Amino acid sequence: MDFNTIKESAVNFAKSVGKKTSDTVEGVKVKGKISTEEKAIKATMLEIGQYVWDRFEEGEIVSEDLISLCETIRDHYHNIETFKKDLEDKKAGNVPEEEPEVTDSENEE
Numbered sequence: 001m002d003f004n005t006i007k008e009s010a011v012n013f014a015k016s017v018g019k020k021t022s023d024t025v026e027g028v029k030v031k032g033k034i035s036t037e038e039k040a041i042k043a044t045m046l047e048i049g050q051y052v053w054d055r056f057e058e059g060e061i062v063s064e065d066l067i068s069l070c071e072t073i074r075d076h077y078h079n080i081e082t083f084k085k086d087l088e089d090k091k092a093g094n095v096p097e098e099e100p101e102v103t104d105s106e107n108e109e
Helices: 003-057 064-091
Strands: none
Touching: 003 064
């Protein structure tokens, strides 16, 4: 091999590595932008959910589907309070005879 062939191979290799690096950096940038947009979507969905929950709590009429979902959330809040009370009772030495009853509106049909 002569020097020019080696030089040309090295230049081609460097260009190839540079392009791959550039492609990788661009891919990371795009993935970062996608992640930022997905986080914005989730934050907005949480705001929508909070709005619906607040309307439910205020007794405003919402669709039957939303009422069902809000009732499920309310059941989960109830369960959390039950678990907290049970834990407090156990810490205080008041051990209940049986597990506390939890609400499961998803299986009540």
